[in-house]
Amino acid sequence: MKDKKDHRIEIIAVGSELLTPFFQDTNSLYLTQRLNDLAMDVSYKTIVGDDWTDLTQSIQEALSHAHLIIAMGGLGPTKDDRTREAFATVLERKLIFKEEILKKIEARFKRRGMFMPQVNKKQAYIIKGALILDNKNGTAPGQWLDTKEHIIVLLPGPPHELKPMFEASVWPRLQKLRTDYVARRVLKTAGLTESKIESLIFDAYPKASHLNLTTLAYPGQIEIHMTAHSKESKAQAERRVKKLEKAILARLNDSVFSASGAELEEVIGNLLCLNKKNLAVAESCTGGFLGHRITNVPGSSEYFIQGIVAYSNEAKTNQLGISPDLIEKQGAVSPQVAQAMATGIKEKANSSYGLAVTGIAGPTGGTPEKPVGLVYIALAWDKGTEVSKNLFLGNREAIKFQSSQKALDMLRRHLLKS
Amino acid sequence: MKDKKDHRIEIIAVGSELLTPFFQDTNSLYLTQRLNDLAMDVSYKTIVGDDWTDLTQSIQEALSHAHLIIAMGGLGPTKDDRTREAFATVLERKLIFKEEILKKIEARFKRRGMFMPQVNKKQAYIIKGALILDNKNGTAPGQWLDTKEHIIVLLPGPPHELKPMFEASVWPRLQKLRTDYVARRVLKTAGLTESKIESLIFDAYPKASHLNLTTLAYPGQIEIHMTAHSKESKAQAERRVKKLEKAILARLNDSVFSASGAELEEVIGNLLCLNKKNLAVAESCTGGFLGHRITNVPGSSEYFIQGIVAYSNEAKTNQLGISPDLIEKQGAVSPQVAQAMATGIKEKANSSYGLAVTGIAGPTGGTPEKPVGLVYIALAWDKGTEVSKNLFLGNREAIKFQSSQKALDMLRRHLLKS
Numbered sequence: 001m002k003d004k005k006d007h008r009i010e011i012i013a014v015g016s017e018l019l020t021p022f023f024q025d026t027n028s029l030y031l032t033q034r035l036n037d038l039a040m041d042v043s044y045k046t047i048v049g050d051d052w053t054d055l056t057q058s059i060q061e062a063l064s065h066a067h068l069i070i071a072m073g074g075l076g077p078t079k080d081d082r083t084r085e086a087f088a089t090v091l092e093r094k095l096i097f098k099e100e101i102l103k104k105i106e107a108r109f110k111r112r113g114m115f116m117p118q119v120n121k122k123q124a125y126i127i128k129g130a131l132i133l134d135n136k137n138g139t140a141p142g143q144w145l146d147t148k149e150h151i152i153v154l155l156p157g158p159p160h161e162l163k164p165m166f167e168a169s170v171w172p173r174l175q176k177l178r179t180d181y182v183a184r185r186v187l188k189t190a191g192l193t194e195s196k197i198e199s200l201i202f203d204a205y206p207k208a209s210h211l212n213l214t215t216l217a218y219p220g221q222i223e224i225h226m227t228a229h230s231k232e233s234k235a236q237a238e239r240r241v242k243k244l245e246k247a248i249l250a251r252l253n254d255s256v257f258s259a260s261g262a263e264l265e266e267v268i269g270n271l272l273c274l275n276k277k278n279l280a281v282a283e284s285c286t287g288g289f290l291g292h293r294i295t296n297v298p299g300s301s302e303y304f305i306q307g308i309v310a311y312s313n314e315a316k317t318n319q320l321g322i323s324p325d326l327i328e329k330q331g332a333v334s335p336q337v338a339q340a341m342a343t344g345i346k347e348k349a350n351s352s353y354g355l356a357v358t359g360i361a362g363p364t365g366g367t368p369e370k371p372v373g374l375v376y377i378a379l380a381w382d383k384g385t386e387v388s389k390n391l392f393l394g395n396r397e398a399i400k401f402q403s404s405q406k407a408l409d410m411l412r413r414h415l416l417k418s
Numbered sequence: 419m420k421d422k423k424d425h426r427i428e429i430i431a432v433g434s435e436l437l438t439p440f441f442q443d444t445n446s447l448y449l450t451q452r453l454n455d456l457a458m459d460v461s462y463k464t465i466v467g468d469d470w471t472d473l474t475q476s477i478q479e480a481l482s483h484a485h486l487i488i489a490m491g492g493l494g495p496t497k498d499d500r501t502r503e504a505f506a507t508v509l510e511r512k513l514i515f516k517e518e519i520l521k522k523i524e525a526r527f528k529r530r531g532m533f534m535p536q537v538n539k540k541q542a543y544i545i546k547g548a549l550i551l552d553n554k555n556g557t558a559p560g561q562w563l564d565t566k567e568h569i570i571v572l573l574p575g576p577p578h579e580l581k582p583m584f585e586a587s588v589w590p591r592l593q594k595l596r597t598d599y600v601a602r603r604v605l606k607t608a609g610l611t612e613s614k615i616e617s618l619i620f621d622a623y624p625k626a627s628h629l630n631l632t633t634l635a636y637p638g639q640i641e642i643h644m645t646a647h648s649k650e651s652k653a654q655a656e657r658r659v660k661k662l663e664k665a666i667l668a669r670l671n672d673s674v675f676s677a678s679g680a681e682l683e684e685v686i687g688n689l690l691c692l693n694k695k696n697l698a699v700a701e702s703c704t705g706g707f708l709g710h711r712i713t714n715v716p717g718s719s720e721y722f723i724q725g726i727v728a729y730s731n732e733a734k735t736n737q738l739g740i741s742p743d744l745i746e747k748q749g750a751v752s753p754q755v756a757q758a759m760a761t762g763i764k765e766k767a768n769s770s771y772g773l774a775v776t777g778i779a780g781p782t783g784g785t786p787e788k789p790v791g792l793v794y795i796a797l798a799w800d801k802g803t804e805v806s807k808n809l810f811l812g813n814r815e816a817i818k819f820q821s822s823q824k825a826l827d828m829l830r831r832h833l834l835k836s
Contacts, residue, residue, distance in 0.1 A: 019460045021451035022634060022643075024442060033439035042437045043472055047463035054461055054483070061479050065472070216440055225440075281727075287713025288706030291727040295705025298781055298814060300729075306737060307727030309699075309709040315724035315767065349733065363716055396716060 007177065009035060009042045010066035012058055014074035014083050015157060016049035027072055027155075027162055034171065039180035039229055040068070050080040059090045067150055068177075070170075073157030075140035077119040083154060084143070088127045091147065095125040101132060105139045130154075133169040137161045144173060151177075180229050183237035185245045187224040188258040190409040194222050197252065204247040211244055219398045220405035221264075224248055254416055257409065264408045265293045265300075271415040272303040272352075279411070280349030281307045282320055282341040284332065284358040285375060290404045305349045310341065320344030331370065333358050335387045338376035346380045353414075354380040355407050359390075361399045375403045379410050381418075386410065425595065427453060427460045428484035430476055432492035432501050433575060434467035445490055445573075445580055452589065457598035457647055458486075468498040477508045485568055486595075488588075491575030493558035495537040501572060502561070506545045509565065513543040519550060523557045548572075551587040555579045562591060569595075598647050601655035603663045605642040606676040608827040612640050615670065622665040629662055637816045638823035639682075642666055672834055675827065682826045683711045683718075689833040690721040690770075697829070698767030699725040700738055700759040702750065702776040703793060708822045723767045728759065738762030749788065751776050753805040756794035764798045771832075772798040773825050777808075779817045793821045797828050799836075804828065 011032070013025040025047055032042050044065055048058045055074075062069045074083030088095045102124035109116040123140050126132060130152075133142030138161040143154040153170055155162045189197065194217040201224070206213055210229040215222055226248070228240035249256060257267050272279060283290050291307035294300055310316040313327050322340045330336040338358050346354025359375025366372035373392040378385060388410060392402040429450070431443040443465055450460050462483055466476045473492075480487045492501030506513045520542040527534040541558050544550060548570075551560030556579040561572040571588055573580045607615065612635040619642070624631055628647040633640055644666070646658035667674060675685050690697060701708050709725035712718055728734040731745050740758045748754040756776050764772025777793025784790035791810040796803060806828060810820040 019450065019463065021447045021454065024444070024447065026442070029439045029442065032437065036439065043467065043469070044476070045437065045465040047465075049461065051461070057483065058462070065475065283706070283709075285713075286710070287718070287722075288701070288709025288711075288725050288727065289713075291701075291706025291729075292704070292710050292818070295703075295707075295727075295729065295779075296814065296818075300705070301783075304705075305730050306733035307706050307725070307729070308737075309706065309713070309725030309727070311709075311713065311719055311725070312723045318766075319724060319726075348736075361713075365719075396714065400710075400714075 007040050007068055007179075008066045009040060009068045009070070010044040010046065010062045011042055012062055012069065012071040013045070013047045013157075014050065014055065014071060015047075016051075016080070018047045018073075019049050027157070027159055030159070030163060031070060031072075031166065034166065035174070036227075037182060037184070038174055038178045039182040040174070040178070050074060050082060052082065052086065055082060055086045056090050059086055063090070063150060068153070068174075069150060070153045070155065072155040072162055075123065075142075075154060075156050077117070077123055077139070081122075084125060084127060087145075087152060087154065091127065091145075091152075093128040096128050098124050098126055098132065101126070101141055104134075104141075108139060127152075127154075133165050135161055135165055136168075137164060142169065144170065180231055181234045181237040182227055182229050183234065183241040184225070184227045185241050185259065186226075186261060187245065187248060187252070187256045188262075188264075189222045189224070189252060189255045190220060190257055190264060190405055191413070192222065192252070192255045197222050197224070197255075200251045201248055204244070204251055206244055208240075211240060213244065213248075219392075219394055220402040224252075254413060257412055264405060264412065266297050268408050268412050268415065269294070269297045269300055269303060271412060275415060275418065277352035277415070278303045278305050279353045279355060280305045280345045280351040281407075282345035282354065282356040283307060283309050284311060284316070284341070284356075285361040286357045286400050286403050286407075287311065287361075289400045290355070290357060290407055293404050293408070305351045306345075308345055308348075316341065320348065333360055333370050333374060333376060335376050335378070335389060338378035339380070339385050339387050342378035342380035342385055352381065353411060355411055356380075357403050357407050359392075359399070359403060361396045361403075363396060373399055375399065375406070377403065377407045377410055379407075379414055381414065386414070425458050425486055425597075426484045427458060427486045427488070428462040428464065428480045429460055430480055430487065430489040431463070431465045431575075432468065432473065432489060433465075434469075434498070436465045436491075437467050445575070445577055448577070448581060449488060449490075449584065452584065453592070454645075455600065455602070456592055456596045457600035458592070458596070468492060468500060470500065470504065473500060473504045474508050477504055481508070481568060486571070486592075487568060488571045488573065490573040490580055493541065493560075493572060493574050495535070495541055495557070499540075502543060502545060505563075505570060505572065509545065509563075509570075511546040514546050516542050516544055516550065519544070519559055522552075522559075526557060545570075545572075551583055553579055554582055554586075560587065562588065598649060599652045599655040600645055600647050601652065601659040602643070602645045603659050603677065604644075604679060605663065605666060605670070605674045606680075606682075607640045607642070607670060607673045608638060608675055608682060608823055609831070610640065610670070610673045615640050615642070615673075618669045619666055622662070622669055624662055629658060631662065631666075637810075637812055638820040642670075672831060675830055682823060682830065684715050686826050686830050686833065687712070687715045687718055687721060689830060693833060693836070695770035695833070696721045696723050697771045697773060698723045698763045698769040699825075700763035700772065700774040701725060701727050702729060702734070702759070702774075703779040704775045704818050704821050704825075705729065705779075707818045708773070708775060708825055711822050711826070723769045724763075726763055726766075734759065738766065751778055751788055751792060751794060753794050753796070753807060756796035757798070757803050757805050760796035760798035760803055770799065771829060773829055774798075775821050775825050777810075777817070777821060779814045779821075781814060791817055793817065793824070795821065795825045795828060797825075797832055799832065804832070 130143040130145040230236035341356035362372030548561040548563040648654035759774035780790030
């Protein structure tokens with residue numbers, strides 16, 4: 001590239017399926033993250049089908065906007081796969097046959113006891129001047145071409161081919177082009193609203209142009225994303241982001257459940273293991289989702305004993321020993337029933353903790369006194385119980401998620417104290 | 419538009435957040451679906467930030483590729499929202515202040531007991547010649563501009579504003595431009611592999627150019643998407659797709675669980691209601707995910723009694739009455755234990771059906787004899803039981819999904835027979 005400081009970047013995703021309602025380009029999110037890690041920002045993303053005119057026009061335009069162009073998809077063996085031909089045409093460069101690539105593709109087929117179909121031969125051609133990027137997980141090699149004006153990277157579309165190739169062959173080359181170092185941190189929080197968080201960290205918002213702080217709000221989870229840049233070194237960027245992180249942590253304390261990227265279910269898994277405790281859950285409106293999240297963590301059988309989805313009132317009585325009178329008097333969605341569910345499952349499973357959820361996930365079933373989104377969550381342990389009343393917004397799915405989030409966070413906060 | 423037959427379409431998503439790793443443009447999937455319903459295909463999708471040069475350049479390029487341009491985002495009140503200014507500049511048309519828009523925006527603020535901030539005034543400007551598209555869910559109106567060369571549609575970015583506006587104001591206008599009618603059907607199947615389906619429907623693949631058939635494969639669910647076109651009428655397109663659908667249905671029979679878009683959990687919900695039956699589940703490796711899917715259906719409390727997540731062997735014994743000897747002898751992941759879990763939960767819940775899953779979701783816990791992905795699924799009813807042995811591929815999440823899918827499908831097939 002002429003001017004290494006001016007890394008304008010365009011990502012082109014090639015594939016007619018990406019122009020249907022059924023497929024989304026997700027590779028570009030991964031690529032953007034990795035480019036951002038090198039302090040490089042993406043300026044354009046283009047999605048184009050396999051039509052020759054559209055494809056060559058997109059490439060022509062990309063050359064006029066950007067210095068670094070990463071194109072993915074269209075490197076397969078079929079007639080519709082024409083990304084390499086389109087780049088060669090627009091760049092007015094020949095495609096060169098490489099015996100070494102053909103041998104690798106043939107060997108790949110041979111290992112599976114197959115002969116290489118003739119159509120795959122076209123994958124052995126590269127744009128004149130390009131470097132071959134080895135593909136450990138497929139037949140299509142990638143390409144890296146430095147034309148002095150542009151750097152052009154061609155990658156295969158399937159994520160399990162693209163990602164390893166990017167890490168092994170593209171990342172090390174991009175690193176040499178970096179002019180700026182970046183360090184980032186993500187703090188994940190539960191239990192506070194976005195506006196509460198804003199009010200708590202207001203005075204710690206960075207003023208320096210080399211620091212950036214953004215909050216991303218999901219239902220039940222607010223994340224604080226921080227980046228620090230340095231022209232000098234990675235170490236300086238790290239020091240800068242650490243200082244900012246420390247200031248934010250001091251203001252948010254134990255509302256931060258993860259500074260490492262871990263999800264809440266992983267965090268409580270670790271805490272339970274550390275404390276040699278185990279857990280059982282009783283769910284009503286979450287219908288199994290709480291157990292599902294807990295068991296999404298590999299190794300969760302170490303601390304998760306069992307769950308009961310007591311959807312009907314009979315199940316609450318028969319499975320958790322809750323008296324029909326209590327349900328009659330207080331209603332199935334009540335602090336008393338939540339508490340009885342938590343104690344009931346704890347006793348039944350003979351576990352250190354019992355965690356229970358009962359609420360109205362909607363869209364029907366709400367009343368003026370007990371509206372959709374009203375959810376009681378209870379935690380029982382050896383020496384006591386705790387209940388929380390919540391009014392969650394959103395659809396059925398959002399209410400189920402927020403309920404599970406609050407339940408896990410209640411357990412987390414208790415484990416931190418004990 | 420000059421030539422109404424030539425609907426080349428480009429969608430432009432404007433917003434710097436769409437160039438980060440955190441946000442995906444999903445509006446374009448919805449728009450593509452609705453355009454496809456009018457037999458209109460999308461040729462390009464572009465994602466661009468709020469940089470003025472990038473934005474105007476994208477618009478210039480879109481005018482050269484496409485006849486219909488739908489741009490979304492960047493209609494807000496802030497300085498960074500410049501989509502309307504950018505289109506006006508590129509089209510060399512003035513922005514015209516509309517008192518009627520301002521009044522609506524002011525009234526909207528007033529209804530909330532607030533005064534309109536001055537910055538919102540810019541939302542009352544439209545490109546000269548454009549029609550105003552009313553926004554029932556936000557302050558930014560959309561715009562529809564027919565320049566004879568192009569049709570340009572500006573929509574707000576938030577999906578809850580964009581979708582109602584599209585349906586109310588854009589769809590009726592696009593309908594008038596249609597030159598072709600389309601009808602579509604989606605058949606969702608479970609229980610057959612993609613290659614098995616291909617071999618069954620091979621001879622029914624449409625040859626006529628007005629018919630199209632595509633299979634989309636997800637783990638545990640293969641979908642057959644069919645479209646028929648007609649230059650004459652919607653009715654003719656419908657007749658054509660119905661004939662194709664009938665041919666496919668005749669070949670796939672009861673492997674098709676839905677021709678209406680319904681998910682498998684909704685289908686079994688309907689079948690249980692129709693048959694006045696109810697259900698309880700016992701889960702091991704799915705950890706609550708089966709109950710979660712069943713209870714994702716509003717009104718599932720009508721037929722879902724309860725679930726037990728018997729993750730530990732103790733829970734299998736204590737909760738489901740499975741003898742420790744059986745677990746010792748056969749292993750927790752065995753057809754015998756699956757069967758005992760299904761009978762156990764059926765008896766415990768006193769339900770019409772008991773559905774049970776036990777398996778190894780990985781990534782650890784596999785052995786040569788019982789590898790990761792080995793899952794036994796059992797169904798118990800009044801007069802018998804049925805067990806299936808499965809070897810699912812993929813990660814923990816994929817194995818959990820396929821297990822729940824197979825369990826629901828086993829119940830569905832049983833309900834169809836009875």
